[in-house]
Amino acid sequence: MEVTVHDARAAAGFRDDVLRVWNAVFGPVAEADAWRAEVWDRHRGRADYRLGTAHDDRGRLVGFSWGYTGQRGQFWPDAVVEKLGAAVEGWVGGHFEFVELAVLPDARRQGAGGALHDAVLAGLPHDRALLGTSPDPEDPAVRLFRSRGWHHLGLLRPDAQVMGRRASPAQSSDAVGLPE
Ligand SMILES: CC(C)(COP(=O)(O)OP(=O)(O)OC[C@H]1O[C@@H](n2cnc3c(N)ncnc32)[C@H](O)[C@@H]1OP(=O)(O)O)[C@@H](O)C(=O)NCCC(=O)NCCS
Structure with a gap:
């Protein structure tokens, strides 16, 4: 298993492989063109974007992860502030947003997810990070x-x-260089 982190420019070449893994993990996207424009390219354009990739020994992409600096004025941070109010005082704006993490079912429980998480968050200047996920503790x-x-x-x-x-x-x- 090889885990690597790429900046936005280097990430561009992984688009189609990432979509293949995305489709297998989250279910097929309704429209690939819309995913490319509204998810892939939009997120890749955000400040401090980084993509983590995990390849198996045969060179197959088996997992990915990405994040970027989140700011007020963006949809998700604003929704978090509006909904959670005082509970997120001091958290939102200039945080690192850990946005996606996915590993192919047949490659799970071998450390790829944890390694992707650790690689994408390694060495960040941010003093806090946020993510949205399932509420199920299991x-x-x-x-x-x-x-x-x-x-x-x-x-x-x-x-x-x-x-x-x-x-x-x-x-x-x-x-x-902490934001804020
Ligand atoms: C979450 C996910 C990325 C984990 O990938 P993975 O490669 O299996 O993760 P790892 O093998 O590195 O496991 C890391 C830790 O996660 C936890 N974990 C992972 N799968 C688990 C499972 N099925 N049951 C319980 N704990 C689990 C464990 O704490 C594990 O550590 P351990 O192996 O030392 O016990 C993967 O299950 C996945 O893609 N799920 C669907 C997509 C998803 O939910 N993404 C996150 C959206 S925010």
Whole structure:
């Protein structure tokens, strides 16, 4: 298993492979063109975007993850502030948004998901990170996140919780160029 992190420019070449994994993990997208424009390219254009890729020994993409700096004025951060209010005081705006994480079913439980998570978050200057995920504590992704220092901040919808994670003191002291 090889896990690598790419900036927005380098990520461009992985678009079709990522869509293949996305379709297998989340179900086929309704319109590939809309996904390319409204998900892939829009997110890739955000500040500090980074894509993590996991390839197996045969060079097959088996998982991916991405995130970027989230800001007020964007749809998801604004929805989090509006819904959670005081519970997310000091969290939203200039945070790292951990947006996607997916591993093909036949490649799971071999460390790819955890390695993708760790690689995408490694060395970030941000002092806090946010994500949205299932509210089910038994969900594999939620178990992964909790084991890596994320905790529940509130429910965005009945089927979606917001989790937050502060950088460790060691990371914070290394932080440079903090947004805000
Ligand atoms: C969540 C997901 C990425 C995990 O990928 P993975 O490669 O299986 O993860 P790992 O093998 O690195 O497991 C890391 C940790 O996650 C937890 N975990 C993963 N799968 C689990 C499962 N089926 N049951 C319980 N815990 C699980 C464990 O804590 C595990 O650590 P351990 O193996 O030391 O016990 C994968 O299950 C997936 O793609 N799920 C569907 C998409 C999804 O839910 N994405 C997140 C949306 S926010």
